[in-house]
Amino acid sequence: MNIYKGISASAGIGISSVYFANTAALYVPKNTILDSEKDSQWEKFETARNEVLETMTKASENTSPEQAAIFQTYCMMLSDPDFISQVKKDFQAKSLNIEHIINEKVNEFAQNLILSGDDYLKARAEDIKDVYNKVLCQMLNQKVLTAKNIPEGSVLVAGYINPSDAMFITQKKLKGIITTEGGKHSHLAILANTYGIPFVYGIDNIDKIIKSNDTVIVDGNSGTIYVNPDEVVLHVFNAQIKDLEEENSHLAKFKGKNATTKDGVKININANIGNVEEGFLAFEDGADGIGLFRSEFLFMEKADMSEESQFAAYKQVLETAKEKTVTIRTLDCGGDKIIKSPDIIQESEKNPLLGWRAIRFTLDNTDLFKTQLRALYRASAFGNLKIMFPLISCHEQVMSVLKLVKEVQNQLAKENIPYNKDVPLGIMIETPAAALIADHLAPTVSFFSIGTNDLTQYTTCVDRENAKVSHLFSEFHPAVIRLIKNTIEAGQNHNIDVSVCGELAGSIEGAILLVGMGVRTLSVSSRKINKIKEVLSRFTLKEIEDVASEIYESLDASSVLSKINLLLNK
DSSP states (O other): OEEEEOEEEEOOEEEEEEEEEOOOOOOOOOOBOOGGGHHHHHHHHHHHHHHHHHHHHHHHHSSOHHHHHHHHHHHHHHTOHHHHHHHHHHHHHSOBOHHHHHHHHHHHHHHHHHTTOOHHHHHHHHHHHHHHHHHHHHHHTOOOOOOTTOOTTOEEEESOOOHHHHHHHGGGOOSEEEESSOOTTSHHHHHHHHTTOOEEEOOTTHHHHOOTTOEEEEETTTTEEEESOOHHHHHHHHHHHHHHHHHHHHHHTTTTSOEEOTTOOEEEEEEEESSHHHHHHHHHTTOSSEEEEETHHHHHHOSOOOHHHHHHHHHHHHHHHTTSEEEEEOOOOBTTBOOOBTTBOOOOOSSGGGSSOHHHHHHHOHHHHHHHHHHHHHHGGGSEEEEEEOSOOSHHHHHHHHHHHHHHHHHHHHTTOOOOTTOOEEEEEOSHHHHHTHHHHGGGSSEEEEOHHHHHHHHHTOOTTOTTTGGGOOTTOHHHHHHHHHHHHHHHHTTOEEEEOSHHHHSHHHHHHHHHHTOOEEEEOGGGHHHHHHHHTTSOHHHHHHHHHHHTTOSSHHHHHHHHHHHHTO
């Protein structure tokens, strides 16, 4: 038996024999062409692009919502006028074959996303390479990878799997996936999570250490691979699989049901998303709405986000939600979120998380901000929209935002563009300053959403990414809890909704604490929705409130958690 450590992208445990998928690289020639050949070559590109677009569109109409969302994202990439315009400009300027130009522009765009340093953007880089490789394969009559021969119930092993191929692979009822390359935010990871397939990546020289027909255990919980395990190890993991199946069967009973306490008090469980496809997945998992749509991810995916591009994305997620509420956060760039765009000039700073970011940045870039507000208000005619502004720290910022909102509303009215003038406007409470003056801010907005990640970071002065101090980072720190309590009370006194969209809301202990403190809306990762529902169903509201009342005088995070765990282990 050999043991290898990788990175987990999807939890769970799978045991089966290996199917090894050999992947061949796409060969793109580079040839000099005559000006007289350019029209026919461009027509060849458009024909291939439209054929792939048609295939993707038809596929989106005949598959699950999860798969459809990804196909639709690919269709948007294939139809992106900005990217196509850049390809055409380079093609006209050079005397090189169209296939080479496409490949060059795709790699250039993908490299910019990779250099961002953001895992999510790296995954989007692979997406655009994947979808345009489909076009190139069509033009060059080449085949890269097919999933047709993969046996159901096997563990798929490969160096790399294209996201579009992943859509078909996940239908094979695989026991696990192991790759050298991958990412936690890739489409393959999203789909693997959706279908409950354990997925581990980051195993180098995979073709040398794992062979077809080897028996492997894929431990997606720890990111560990066991190759040809002995009987003792097999027995241990088979027992764990049985336990997981029983737990998942139990949690499945809560899918599609309201989250309620044991005595019937309803708690809204919304989802945090970064793109349209995650919205599809969230509603499949039973989300009551979208509590946080991180609009900056749209800007990260594309070099240029015009009003029309933004409008299309916001409209799509609102239509997906139907009557359910979608809360979209305006651009939160800066800090650790670097956006590569000619329209967004970000500066190097000594303390970026304390600097020119989020609402501070957009209020200094009013044209950019008003473009986003126009797109949001136009989309408001197609669903139940709420708009939320990040990193508010003073009353003046709220007033400046409301002034710009009014200007945008007046512009749209003059242009006879339909919009909902009564869109609820809210702010994120994620700085100690905002939490402390929450009673002054509450009369100016329709709702609060507490961002516990930044609130904790700013309150405790701890960078959770710094290994030397990350042990000091805790959202259960008494100071953080007091600021949350102050915010909730301000919201209650002014009759506005207070929700929580940070990581605290997605933990079992955090959900208990927040509900006990008076929060009735939590926004979490969609995969945590049913677990939170299950936990809340075990206890009456009084039991939860009693625990919360006991923690206010706690001296440290560990004593807070110990009091909550007494209830959980009851």
